[in-house]
Structure formats: structure tokens, C-alpha cells
Amino acid sequence: QATVVLAATPIGNTGDASQRLRELLQYADVVAAEDTRRVLDLARRLNVRISGSITAFHDHNEREKSDRLLDGVEQGDCVLVVSDAGMPTINDPGLAIVRRAIERGIAVTCAPGPSAVLDALALSGLPTDRFCYEGFLPRKHTDRMRHLRMLQTEPRTIVFYETTHRIAQSMDDLLEVFGPDRPMALARELTKEYEQIRRGTIEQIRHSVQSDPPRGELVLVIGGASAQEIAAQAEHSGAVLSVEQAAQ
Numbered sequence: 001q002a003t004v005v006l007a008a009t010p011i012g013n014t015g016d017a018s019q020r021l022r023e024l025l026q027y028a029d030v031v032a033a034e035d036t037r038r039v040l041d042l043a044r045r046l047n048v049r050i051s052g053s054i055t056a057f058h059d060h061n062e063r064e065k066s067d068r069l070l071d072g073v074e075q076g077d078c079v080l081v082v083s084d085a086g087m088p089t090i091n092d093p094g095l096a097i098v099r100r101a102i103e104r105g106i107a108v109t110c111a112p113g114p115s116a117v118l119d120a121l122a123l124s125g126l127p128t129d130r131f132c133y134e135g136f137l138p139r140k141h142t143d144r145m146r147h148l149r150m151l152q153t154e155p156r157t158i159v160f161y162e163t164t165h166r167i168a169q170s171m172d173d174l175l176e177v178f179g180p181d182r183p184m185a186l187a188r189e190l191t192k193e194y195e196q197i198r199r200g201t202i203e204q205i206r207h208s209v210q211s212d213p214p215r216g217e218l219v220l221v222i223g224g225a226s227a228q229e230i231a232a233q234a235e236h237s238g239a240v241l242s243v244e245q246a247a248q
Ligand code: SAM
Pocket: 011, 012, 083, 085, 086, 087, 088, 089, 090, 091, 092, 114, 115, 116, 117, 160, 161, 162, 163, 187, 188, 189, 190, 191, 192, 217, 218, 219
């Protein structure tokens, strides 16, 4: 069928590949992959053969390449978009082709599946009824602190992606902005053999990161600000807000 399909790929456990992903890999006319070697490796592990053409589709070429791929869809192609792991567009390529498809009135659909955001959120034990996803924190310390301060009174659960070489510094920054007592979870290597979820307060997780630095891929989940914290912050900044208002 002539369409663009964004398909989620496993984030560690090959068994999480959906039947639909397998079929799309086999039958799509074009597979637009963040890394062509990785998608070939995935197909090999899934024991499927990619019959269409494979083309590199990454952060540096997705804008210019989207129109060419969509021209193909107008000629009848099914274009499959996959990233290295998880859901395309979630801190991965894909948004450019979705936007252009919408602008050009071309059908775009999704074969959903694994994504580290939802996996970590669901396992965190923190409220899941509303949350915000913040991707990776800015690299520069001053930018990171400014960004975190903007989230100081965020009432929803907050999800960040993090890397092993910045986690120690980020824990210091989280402690400084959110204080020691906020509940949080640190998820690592989700769906893989060494999957681990550390849960506790920011202070406890910071200590755990110092004494046992986590390796592999990481997600941080931070509890949202309580009504009391929001009211206290508002008072600090001169605004008058009741705890009930702050809770809204
Ligand atoms: N598109 C992906 C998704 O839907 O989750 C995210 C891609 S982003 C470039 C890669 C980051 O996602 C990693 O640095 C890590 O923070 C997180 N991540 C991906 N796989 C993970 C896993 N198995 N366990 C924990 N975090 C993971």
C-alpha cells in the first residue's frame, strides 16, 4: 500500500519486534533506516529478508531526502522508516518526513512498539496519569541548569534520556534544582539482560550513582512537584497562590 510507515524497532530485546515490523521489513519497497548496517543486522536477527531498497535516513539528510521518498510514495511505494532503536521521531529521525507527508497530503501511519520513554515511565512507580518527556538535557552546564529550573514547578512526572558519562553531573544538578527528597527512578538497559531500575529519592539515587556508576543506556524519571512545593516556589517568587491553585 502506498504509504509512509514509521515502525518501532526493539530497544534491546529482539523478541520485542512485532509481526508487523517483520512483514514491513520484508515487503516495503524502500526501507529508510537511520543506519543501514543496523537494519540489516536486525533483519538477520529476525531471520527476515529485506526485499526492497535500503537507504540511509538520518538527522543530517532527512530534510532533503523526505521529498524524494514521498515522490516514491506518490508513485505507489510503501516507505518504511526505522531508527536504530525504539520509535522513530522520539529523539530519532522521522519528524521531517511526517511533516512533509502531512503538507503534501500523503498517508502516513505507524507500526508502534518499544520506546524507552514509556517502558521507564511504566516501571518507575511514579504517577503515569500525566507526564512530560524532555529528551536529553542540554550538554552545557549553564543551559542544563536553566532548563532544569524551568521544570522546578512542573507537576507532571518528568522523563529524561541520559548518557553514562553525564549521569553523575546530572544527578548533582537534579539535587541542586529539585532538592534531595523528590522521588525518582533510574532505568538502565531496559528489555536487556542487565535491565535494572533503581528507585528512591534524588539524594539516594545520586549516592547510588556515585558508589555504583550505572553502565549502558539510561532513562531518568523524576516525580513532579507537589502542590506544597509549587506554592512555596510561588511565594518565593512573590506570587500569591493557594495550595489548591498550585495543585491545578
Ligand atoms: N527512539 C528511541 C526510543 O523510542 O526510545 C530513543 C533514541 S535516543 C537516540 C537513545 C536513548 O534512548 C538512549 O541514550 C537512552 O537514554 C534511551 N534508551 C534507548 N534504549 C534504551 C534501553 N534499552 N534502556 C534504557 N534507555 C534506553
